[in-house]
Amino acid sequence: MLERLDEYWSVVEALGEDRVIMVPPSYRLERKPGALNSWIKAQIQDIADRTRSVLGLEGYVGQLIFQMLEDWHIHVLAWKLDHSFDGFSAYSERRGAFIIINDDRSISEERKIFSAAHELGHLLFHRDQYRGEGVVYAKSRGNLDERIANQFASYFLIPRNRLDECKIVIKRSRNKLRDVIQLKHEFGVSVQALLYALHDEGVLNGPEYGYLRKELEKRYGVQEPHPMPYVEKNRRVMRMLQQLHAEEGVSASKVAAVLGISHDEAARLLAEWEREDDGSEF
Template identity: 35%
Template sequence: MNIAKIIGYNLRKVQEENNYSQKELGEIIDVTRQTISKYLNGERILDCGKLYKLAKHFNKSIDYFLSQDNNEDDMAFMFRADDLENNFNKILKEQISQRFNYYHEVIEMSDLQIKDYIPEEYNIEIKGDKLSKKEKETIAKIAEKQRRYMGVDDALNVNIFNLFEENNINIMAQEIYDQNLDALSAYSKDKGAFIFINDRKDIPEERKIFSVVHELGHLILHREEYSKDVSQLKYTNSGIKDIREKVADYFAMSFLIPAKVLESYSYYFDGYVDLDLIIEKKKDFGVSAKSLIMALKENGLIDGPTLGALFKFLRKRGFETAEPNPREYIKKNEKLLALVRKLVIEKKITINKAAVVLNIPVSEMRRKAKRWKNSGYNKT
C-alpha cells in the first residue's frame, strides 16, 4: 500500500470515529470537499502542514496517519461473555470495542497516572464440577485481598461502579436491547481492563452490581478464557452453569458479602429468619435477596431447608427474576464524564469527539460544554 493510500485509510477511520463530513474535514485544513475526497481515496497525498493540522485537531500523532498497523493484533481487546452463543456476536463485539477504545483515548489524553492497569491474575486448580470447601476458602481469600487492595476492607454498600473505576478497572455502562446480556469483560495489555454493563432500567441495580464483580472474578481467575476472535471464545450455556461460572459467582458473593462482616450480623439470623428480614438486611450490603440468602447458607447462618423455604417465598411473591424492594438507580460512567468535562474545558477535545465518546447528540454536548464552561471544573 502506498503512502497516499495509507494516509487516506487512516483519515477515513478518524472521519468515521468522529462523525465528520467531508466538508467539515476540509474546513480544518482549508480545502474543498472534492479535495478531501481525493485524500480519503488515496488519490492525492497530504502535505506535512495539512497532516499536522489534522493530527492536532483529532489528538492523533503524525505517525498514526502514516502507520499500517493501527489495527495491530496486540492492541485488540480480549473478550469473554457468558452464554456467548445467544448473547454475543461479532457486531456487538465491534460496537463495544469501539466504546472501550473511545474511553481509552480519553484516558490517554488525561493527566491520569495509570492508563493501562490489569488486575493481578490468580491460577487456582478446581477439581470436579462442584466447589470444595478448600476451593471456596481460596476464592474468598482472593476476594478479601481485592477488597483490601481497593481500600474498602469491612465497608458495606459502597458504590461498586465508582470503586472499581477509582482502582482503574474501567466501567462502561450503556443501555442495550438484549435482556440476556448483563455484562462482559475485556482487556488489552496496552489499554487495561474494561467491564461493560447493560444499563437497562428494567435490570435491577443489585443484579448489575453482582454482574460487574462477577466479571472482575473472571478477569482475575480466568484470564485464559479471553480471546480476540468471537468464534474462538469459550462460553457456557445459561441453563447449565459450568464450574467457571460457579467460581465467578462465589468470588462476587464473597466480595460483596464478606464472611467476617456477615458474622457480625449473626445475631439477626439466630433463630427465626423470614423473607421480610432478608429484604431489610440486604440493603445494608447493597445486594439482591438471593445473594444474601446464598451467603447466609454458605457461612452456616441458615440451613438448607431454610434456604429452600426462602427461595420458595421469593417465587410465590413474584420475585423469580424481579428484585424485592429494589434500590434506586445508580449513576454510572461518572469517571468518563469527569475526564471529558476537563478535556472540553481545557480545549483538548472537540465537541464532536466528546459527543461520540459520551454517546450523546452533538447538540446536547454543546449544551453541556456551555454549562461546564460557565460553572467551572467541579460542577455539572
C-alpha cells in the same frame, strides 16, 4: 461492543491517559476433582478477602464498587444494553482491564453491583481466557468459570465475618424473608445474593433456602424487593469527555457513541458543559 470500546479509547488517547498504570493481579486456583468444592471455595474466599484488604475495604462495598474499580485503574463503563446479558469484561496488555455494565433502568442496581463484582472475578481468575486486543470474556453460563466468578462476587460483596454478626438474628427470626430483605440494604446486594450467602454459610438449611426462594418469587416475581435508588456511573468518562470538550471540542455524536446514549441526550450534555464553562470565567 468493541467498536464502542474503541471510541472510548480514542478519548483516553486524546487526553494522554492511555498508559496502563496497573492491572489487577491474576490468580490460578488449585483444583481438586469435583465442581465448586470446599477446597476451591476456600481459595476464592481468601483471594476475595485479600482483594478487599488491598483496596482498604473494611465495611460493605455496595454502590461504591464502581468508583472503587476506577480507583484501581480498571476502566468501568455503564451502557444501556440488550437484556441478554448483564455485563462483560475485556483485557489486553496494551489497554488494561475493562468492565462494562448493562445500565438499563429496568435492571436493579443490586444486580448491577453483583455483575461488576462478577466480572472482577473473571479478571482475577480467568486472565488467560482473554484473547486478542481487548476481546470480551464470553463463556456459557452454568460452567465452572461462571460459578467461580459468582462465588467470588458473593465473598467480595458479603464478607463472611460481617455475615457472622447476622447469624443469630436470622436463625431466631420468625419472619426470615422480611429480615433478609431488611438486611440486604446494609450489604448493597440483592435478596437472592444474600439468601445464597446465608445458605452457603449454613445459616439457612436446604429446605429453608428453597422455601424462601419460592416465597420471594411468589411475592415479587423477577423484581427486586425495595430496590435501592439509581446509582450514578460513568463519572470518570464523563469527566474525560468534559475535559476534552473544554480543550479541543467534541461532537455530540462522539459523546453519544462513548456513553451509549442518544444524540439528543448528548447534545443536552454538551450544552450543560458549555454553560458551566461560561460560568467559570466570572
